[in-house]
Amino acid sequence: MSTDDAPIPARHAAPAAARERISRRIGAIAPSATLAVDSTAKALKAAGRPVIGFGAGEPDFPTPQHVVDAAAEAVRDPRNHRYTAAAGLPELREAVAATVASSTGLEIEPAQVLITNGGKQAVYQTFATLLDPGDEVILPAPYWTTYPEAIRLAGATEVEVLAGAEQDYLPTMEQLEAARTERTRAVLLCSPSNPTGAVMSPEQIRELGRWALEHGIWVITDEIYQHLTYDGVEFTSVLAAVPELAETTVILGGVAKTFAMTGWRVGWMVGPRDVITAASNLQSHLTSNVNNVAQRAAVAALTGPTEPIEEMRLAFDRRRRTIVEKLSQVPGFTVPTPTGAFYAFPDVTGALGRSIRGTEVTTSAELATAILEHAEVAAVPGEAFGAPGHLRFSYALADEDLAEGIDRVIALLSE
Template sequence: MSQRIGAISPSATLAVDATAKALKAQGRPVIGFGAGEPDFPTPPHIVQAAIEAAQDPAMHRYSPAAGLPALREAIADHVGRTDQIVLDAAQVLVTNGGKQAVYQAFATLLDPGDEVILPAPYWTSYPEAIRLAGAREVEVLAGADQGYLPTVAQLEAARTERTRAIVLCSPSNPTGAVMSTGLIEQVGRWALEHGLWVISDEIYQHLVYDGTDFTSVLQAVPELAQTTVLLGGVAKTFAMTGWRVGWMIGPADVVKAATNLQSHLTSNVCNVAQRAAIAALTGPIEPIEQMREAFDRRRRTIVEKLSAVPGFEVPTPTGAFYAFPDVRGALGREIRSRRVETSTDLATVILEEAEVAAVPGEAFGAPGHLRFSYALGDAELAEGIDRVIALLSE
């Protein structure tokens, strides 16, 4: 096995989800807070578009590696309409989910020896994709006391002559934090001043709460257009995680190079899924708003309940569908005769003793935390956190 592949760690979030599902299959009443996956079915008009696409013989053949022209146009129009960013379809590459867009962005922009500033807590796949490109991540940790948002001073302290890019993820997975327009502009102008690429993962942009505004980095600093790559997809907003449709938006030459890579890697995304994505981006918004309202309700519930867990500090998330409590106050003790020193220990004990699955902060570059996804039913959510409260109150 190559050293490059042998060094890859499995996705912690998918591993926790798989463990929870395996235990459920054994008959154990496990409640899973691990996967970032809406529990809603994909809206009917999107499914109907897929059915019609499957019956169209043109969709039974290869299509352009960069994506169906109609979908690339729909993505450009959608981003232009929602973020006031003027795009051409040639700047859009349709990928097999947002995760492939992440991988291809790093593979296209980075060389061995490059450094990438990676604000932490971060999504678990970022560092692995950076390393696969031969580069190195430089972590910048912003804790709960900062609302999980880094300062420009912290970013500047991490910058070296090898720094090539910075990764942004707002709204954030795993914290649910949303960067304000002012902070986005500050970071964008700092990147512009130092000639850095900005790789901005905006897949949760439509899931914001409490009157919070989402601002794309290119909306805040249009001058970054030639050194910014935007990543997105239909998975989270439209409950389409299994459909595997994401996108990468950037300068036309960068997108062309990434398309060349994809032509050898996977070729085109499934045509039926692409046609479904067109329906998602151009169809009614009412089902999307209904899901957002449900997430908002669950968000308020989980923050209230997690705040009652002894030793947990719970910043209120204003985006995505994750809560990320600081659990250091619950460490350094015994729980049912088991010594708990790390958040990994705590996640293990909660799973085995309370049958509740959460992801330890070590997976996100933030030891001493747990991630709870609230993209699950209201009743399950309440029961699951009640189990955690009962266990840690003993």
């Protein structure tokens, strides 16, 4: 027998033909629609097209100077050149604990805080820590694109509860109760909301919290937009409304939106000690500590002057009023007024079922494509948020770009 005919040793055998190259778990993940739209807009701009992007939820302001100065000082400190505790710098855990204590009225210990690499890691680790295969999470829709993917990665299933523009994108207790089963493990709360900008009233928060408490359901509450509310609307933490939920609630947050620090990648989880300990163990294997310089910057953000926050909030408020006024002029758009975050989420079903420059448009995804192609404006279709028939426009961009971009959409859909 020639060497060409020799059998292949088992350890070098080709993989079975039926086996996919990518695991089913990872292969099932959909890419972030918001980042995909933002990436497309930036690529088109780089190619010379005057695209205006409304896709990314990213403030256009620079990070406040006192935060940058703290980071510059931290770079020169050799302490920050080494590994630190996986759960976060003690100073930052203390600052987050104080921040959450202020918004909830509860005593929060630093041991109840885990510092993460951005808010997305906090989302993922919370679901991974709390959920088992077969569990269900009640997920109000419209929802942020990462939530369902993180739930599925934990082996659990999301149960969507859709609230449309006619109810200001806020689910009713009847809807939530109808979605509850014996497998319900948690409910996701995001107020102020990404993608809609809706804010639940203190009464609604209290009712939801008491319902969760009655049925032994965990509350996972994303409060990253808590400082961005308008028209006199106040943010209410679920733990301020129902403090008895303290042992079955995890609060998610970060510095990205409030302090224009999206690129610094600092988020957090706050919850019962056993949950935070378990999630810290997970993070010790995933990433270890968050970048020390970014953590020092986050300490400065949380403990420093608040004037930069208010200046940005006022600018967002101005842009909010502008974008609602202009989007309301687009034929076929219905635009609830957002009272939080920095997103407008018009119902665009009235603009569907028509031809735009020779192409039939029947879905919000097709409408977003037509607007990008013909008006050179990038928005995210509602399909990404579990709400077909809508578009999300972030108004965290310059006033001039905002006005010109929506004017282009008005012109295109008025043809």
